[in-house]
Amino acid sequence: xxxxxxxxxxxxxxxxxxxxxxxxxxxxxxxxxxxxxxxxxxxxxxxxxxxxxxxxxxxxxxxxxxxxxxxxxxxxxxxxxxxxxxxxxxxxxxxxxxxxxxxxxxxxxxxxxxxxxxxxxxxxxxxxxxxxxxxxxxxxxxxxxxxxxxxxxxxxxxxxxxxxxxxxxxxxxxxxxxxxxxxxxxxxxxxxxxxxxxxxxxxxxxxxxxxxxxxxxxxxxxxxxxxxxxxxxxxxxxxxxxxxxxxxxxxxxxxxxxxxxxxxxxxxxxxxxxxxxxxxxxxxxxxxxxxxxxxxxxxxxxxxxxxxxxxxxxxxxxxxxxxxxxxxxxxxxxxxxxxxxxxxxxxxxxxxxxxxxxxxxxxxxxxxx
Ligand code: SAH
Numbered sequence: 001x002x003x004x005x006x007x008x009x010x011x012x013x014x015x016x017x018x019x020x021x022x023x024x025x026x027x028x029x030x031x032x033x034x035x036x037x038x039x040x041x042x043x044x045x046x047x048x049x050x051x052x053x054x055x056x057x058x059x060x061x062x063x064x065x066x067x068x069x070x071x072x073x074x075x076x077x078x079x080x081x082x083x084x085x086x087x088x089x090x091x092x093x094x095x096x097x098x099x100x101x102x103x104x105x106x107x108x109x110x111x112x113x114x115x116x117x118x119x120x121x122x123x124x125x126x127x128x129x130x131x132x133x134x135x136x137x138x139x140x141x142x143x144x145x146x147x148x149x150x151x152x153x154x155x156x157x158x159x160x161x162x163x164x165x166x167x168x169x170x171x172x173x174x175x176x177x178x179x180x181x182x183x184x185x186x187x188x189x190x191x192x193x194x195x196x197x198x199x200x201x202x203x204x205x206x207x208x209x210x211x212x213x214x215x216x217x218x219x220x221x222x223x224x225x226x227x228x229x230x231x232x233x234x235x236x237x238x239x240x241x242x243x244x245x246x247x248x249x250x251x252x253x254x255x256x257x258x259x260x261x262x263x264x265x266x267x268x269x270x271x272x273x274x275x276x277x278x279x280x281x282x283x284x285x286x287x288x289x290x291x292x293x294x295x296x297x298x299x300x301x302x303x304x305x306x307x308x309x310x311x312x313x314x315x316x317x318x319x320x321x322x323x324x325x326x327x328x329x330x331x332x333x334x335x336x337x338x339x340x341x342x343x344x345x346x347x348x349x350x351x352x353x354x355x356x357x358x359x360x361x362x363x364x365x366x367x368x369x
Contacts, residue, residue: 004033004276009187017184017197021169024260024280028167029122033276036123054266055163056247056306056346057096060336062322064099066313067245071100071158072108073365074243078156081241082114085157089120089149089229090164094133100160101137117143118152149232159233159244159355165289166248166281168225170260173200173211175218180211183219185272192272219258221282230289233355234298243364244355250283252303252351259283286353293355301354301367307347309366310340 001009004027012018028035056063075084091097097119105112117134121127127145134140146152149159172183179199186195202209207227211220233244250259262271264278271280290300302309319337323330341347354364362368 002033002273002275002277004030005192005272007033008185008192008275009190012185012187012192017186017195019171019197020183020185020194020260021171023185023275025169027275027278027280028169030276035276035279036126055092056340056350057099057162058093059339059346060319060333061095061099062315062318062333062337063310063340064096065103065318066310066315067096067160068100068103069107070245070313070365071160072104072111074158075108075111075114077362077364078241078243080110080114081156082110083116083155084111084114084242085118085152085155085159086115087118087120087149087152087157087159089159089161090167091119091121091130092126092163094130096160096162097130098133098137101134101141105137105139112139112141115141115158116153117141119143119145120147120149120152121145122147149229149236154236154240156240157236157242157244159236159242160247161244162247163281164248165223165226165229165246165284166250167279168223168229170221170223170282172258172260173208173220173222175214175216175220177216180208180220192275194272214256218256220256221259221285222288223282223285226284227288227292230292230355231296234293234296234300237355238297238357241357243360245364246284246289246353246355247306247309247350248284248286249281249346249350250286252286254285254287255283286351289353297358299356299358299360301356301363303351303353304367305343305348306350306352307341307343309352310347312366312368315341 029037031037088097119130134143173180174183174196181196181199184195184197185192200208207224237243260282262269262274262278262280264274269278286303293300315337319333323333339345354367356364
């Protein structure tokens with residue numbers, strides 16, 4: 001049993017079964033035993049080639065570079081406001097940030113000058129890695145860290161989030177006997193197991209009133225924190241100007257079924273047996289995110305499959321330029337780009353969603369036909 005599982009056992013004994021979202025939040029963020037906060041992350045870092053999973057910016061520098069170029073074009077289309085907030089949600093090891101910043105500093109020094117860097121990160125261990133990544137830049141920008149987007153100062157902003165929404169706590173509901181039940185984690189004979197908690201009461205949770213009529217046995221996931229955040233982004237850019245770019249994995253339309261998964265050393269792990277020692281993530285519901293953006297007064301674009309999006313931003317051309325400068329690395333570079341864009345790899349399941357003010361004159365780069 002992991003130390004976190006022992007802790008949760010005691011909590012369940014005292015208070016009863018814990019909802020799945022609470023277990024996920026503890027598994028990722030418990031101050032001592034959580035995956036992102038705990039010693040594992042501090043020692044080796046959970047992300048990247050040696051970690052438990054590998055994200056797009058860790059696959060190739062071209063990912064951050066084309067997103068840097070995206071920021072430049074969007075900023076110019078906004079009328080080049082200065083200062084402008086440049087924010088990243090969950091920057092991980094700071095790799096995307098560093099690649100993006102290098103590009104911005106090279107192609108648009110006026111944006112590098114105008115940008116105020118704000119990073120939203122809860123993990124102390126990862127904040128340290130982000131600090132080092134920034135310190136290693138040629139002219140390190142000043143950065144300010146925050147616990148949440150709400151703390152990032154207002155004003156025109158460019159906000160990026162890669163594989164951030166998939167890590168926000170997901171709730172699960174199961175249909176049984178014609179009723180929706182909250183899925184929980186309980187302790188049975190000293191072992192953690194999934195169980196059904198209370199029936200959904202839509203007077204207490206009006207946001208669940210639209211759970212569909214479904215046959216028994218169907219499981220539905222909801223991520224209210226992701227929807228609130230999408231709404232905040234929509235409201236923020238509608239009020240202050242700017243744009244947000246959300247890249248993550250999941251279907252374009254809301255789909256029932258369980259997607260919450262644990263990954264350890266690049267392999268699926270038993271979620272309840274690896275609490276605090278494996279990464280947890282779930283499919284992002286882009287349809288609900290887009291609705292949240294729109295209801296908050298913003299405009300949602302996409303989602304566009306990552307392969308198409310990166311292709312439109314010129315990832316192949318950027319790869320060719322890198323390869324021409326370092327021919328011995330050509331194969332590695334094309335292999336990495338293939339991994340990012342091929343439909344069978346990250347090209348189709350991963351998607352990009354952009355958020356702009358409602359009256360945006362044109363589609364953001366990568367979102368137009
Ligand atoms: N964007 C990075 C890392 C993705 S992992 C990349 O693409 O490589 C998710 C990141 O979000 C980590 O940095 C994690 O610590 C952070 N994170 C997860 N939940 C968070 C929350 N609720 N608030 C702030 N940061 C969070």
